[in-house]
Amino acid sequence: MSAHRVAASLPRIGVTIGHVPQKLKTGGIEPSRRARLEVLRRIVTRTVREERVELKWNRAVEARPYVERLIQLGVERGPLDEYTAEMMEWWLLEKDLITKMHEVIVPRFQNNASPFTSLFRLPPQRLQQFIQNKREVWKRYDIGVLEIHGNPFPPVQEESSEQSDSILDILLADALRNHQMDLQERLNSEKSK
Amino acid sequence: MKVPVRGLLALRKASTAVATAETIPPAVLSSEFFDHVRHQVYGDSRKVDKVVVTVKTEAKDKPVLVNRNVSTSFHCFNHINKQFADDSVLVEVIPSVGGAYFSSVNQPIQDQSEVRKIGFDTSENLNLVNEAYWRSCSLVTAAFLKEALDVDVDFGFPRGSIQDGYFSVAVKGLNGNVFTPDELSTINRFGKSYIRDDKAFEVISVPKTIAEESGINGDHLIRIGHQVFTTDGPVIRSTRQIGRFSILRSKLTGKSGKDVLVGGVSIPAKQPTSSYSWSLIAKNANQKFSKSN
Numbered sequence: 001m002s003a004h005r006v007a008a009s010l011p012r013i014g015v016t017i018g019h020v021p022q023k024l025k026t027g028g029i030e031p032s033r034r035a036r037l038e039v040l041r042r043i044v045t046r047t048v049r050e051e052r053v054e055l056k057w058n059r060a061v062e063a064r065p066y067v068e069r070l071i072q073l074g075v076e077r078g079p080l081d082e083y084t085a086e087m088m089e090w091w092l093l094e095k096d097l098i099t100k101m102h103e104v105i106v107p108r109f110q111n112n113a114s115p116f117t118s119l120f121r122l123p124p125q126r127l128q129q130f131i132q133n134k135r136e137v138w139k140r141y142d143i144g145v146l147e148i149h150g151n152p153f154p155p156v157q158e159e160s161s162e163q164s165d166s167i168l169d170i171l172l173a174d175a176l177r178n179h180q181m182d183l184q185e186r187l188n189s190e191k192s193k
Numbered sequence: 194m195k196v197p198v199r200g201l202l203a204l205r206k207a208s209t210a211v212a213t214a215e216t217i218p219p220a221v222l223s224s225e226f227f228d229h230v231r232h233q234v235y236g237d238s239r240k241v242d243k244v245v246v247t248v249k250t251e252a253k254d255k256p257v258l259v260n261r262n263v264s265t266s267f268h269c270f271n272h273i274n275k276q277f278a279d280d281s282v283l284v285e286v287i288p289s290v291g292g293a294y295f296s297s298v299n300q301p302i303q304d305q306s307e308v309r310k311i312g313f314d315t316s317e318n319l320n321l322v323n324e325a326y327w328r329s330c331s332l333v334t335a336a337f338l339k340e341a342l343d344v345d346v347d348f349g350f351p352r353g354s355i356q357d358g359y360f361s362v363a364v365k366g367l368n369g370n371v372f373t374p375d376e377l378s379t380i381n382r383f384g385k386s387y388i389r390d391d392k393a394f395e396v397i398s399v400p401k402t403i404a405e406e407s408g409i410n411g412d413h414l415i416r417i418g419h420q421v422f423t424t425d426g427p428v429i430r431s432t433r434q435i436g437r438f439s440i441l442r443s444k445l446t447g448k449s450g451k452d453v454l455v456g457g458v459s460i461p462a463k464q465p466t467s468s469y470s471w472s473l474i475a476k477n478a479n480q481k482f483s484k485s486n
């Protein structure tokens with residue numbers, strides 16, 4: 001793979017790339033250098049399939065740049081490019097997703113700048129890991145939501161509604177205004193002394 | 194032409210005599226009186242007619258079959274879901290005959306109509322919601338003061354707005370005794386437990402003729418728990434919708450100087466805020482209430 005050569009000619013992706021390698025071990029995958037990529041490509045496949053996925057936070061952080069780069073390749077190079085085809089072939093385990101990528105996701109971002117994905121942090125969840133000798137082992141996980149922009153789901157973050165006439169806003173605005181005036185008066189009286 | 198002083202006095206005497214003969218004494222507002230007026234306005238609740246009420250939501254309109262003069266908009270909203278009903282503060286009623294009007298959620302529906310929920314998060318009609326909330330806070334204050342005080346008191350509700358920064362209730366019958374800080378703290382504790390009890394605001398819209406006959410001074414009769422008051426506009430659904438609430442102080446008011454004005458401030462439960470913001474609001478309300486005439 002000529003990753004260095006290709007990456008140099010592509011614009012920088014619009015997401016942060018973590019500098020601390022995350023441990024992504026998974027049961028069923030033999031630990032090796034390859035295992036990490038296997039985990040990541042499963043996540044990338046799932047993200048392209050579902051367009052919004054809930055993952056452990058560290059996996060979501062790690063997988064996001066790969067999803068970004070894959071979409072960017074589609075946008076910048078198109079389906080006929082050899083390197084892009086090779087990347088799509090490898091990263092998307094289910095082959096119908098290559099069609100989806102080129103026909104559904106990439107056209108969505110033709111006139112858009114990176115980032116093409118969003119990452120949200122959910123409150124930590126306490127989940128059962130396994131049961132050993134009737135002993136339940138629970139662990140606390142940080143959860144992230146990785147999504148591709150323009151997905152059909154409702155927004156993760158509620159749009160802030162215009163509430164400037166709400167009781168709280170009226171009372172608080174008045175209180176802050178008077179508080180500010182009090183402070184100003186106190187400051188002026190101290191200056192005059 | 195000058196009117197002789199004696200003649201003027203005689204005229205005034207005569208006019209007051211006529212006035213006293215025509216005036217109906219104000220009604221004694223009790224829970225039994227509330228039931229009596231409800232019977233007068235809505236008839237016998239055992240004989241019920243069914244009407245179709247359409248609940249308008251953002252997604253779709255849902256027709257529901259309810260009891261005329263018995264069921265309220267709250268009952269209709271419960272057909273959508275409980276959360277939807279609990280969040281309702283006021284309701285816009287569009288009757289099949291006549292013009293649309295805004296009413297309390299707990300007011301019985303009198304005819305076939307369409308109803309639309311108005312909540313604290315509704316962008317339209319926020320002023321109405323704010324007015325209703327402020328009015329309700331005054332009424333709740335009067336309700337728990339009446340339960341808390343062992344003397345027989347009467348209440349007046351001065352017109353106030355959110356922009357004043359505080360709401361107030363005039364208490365008549367305390368003979369000029371304002372509440373001490375200790376008493377206020379006890380009243381606040383009692384008030385908070387009273388509010389937490391989720392007491393519904395039962396509402397009757399009283400027609401003018403019945404109001405005049407019964408000596409009701411207002412167009413709405415409100416019952417909170419066992420306490421009944423008259424007011425001139427819609428109120429919120431339940432005390433559970435009241436969030437942070439504080440009675441700040443009391444001072445003397447009125448021409449006689451014997452009435453006590455109790456001031457307080459509150460924000461809805463649906464609009465939570467930090468303790469710091471609340472302390473600023475309470476301090477500001479306290480200052481404005483103290484400075485007001």
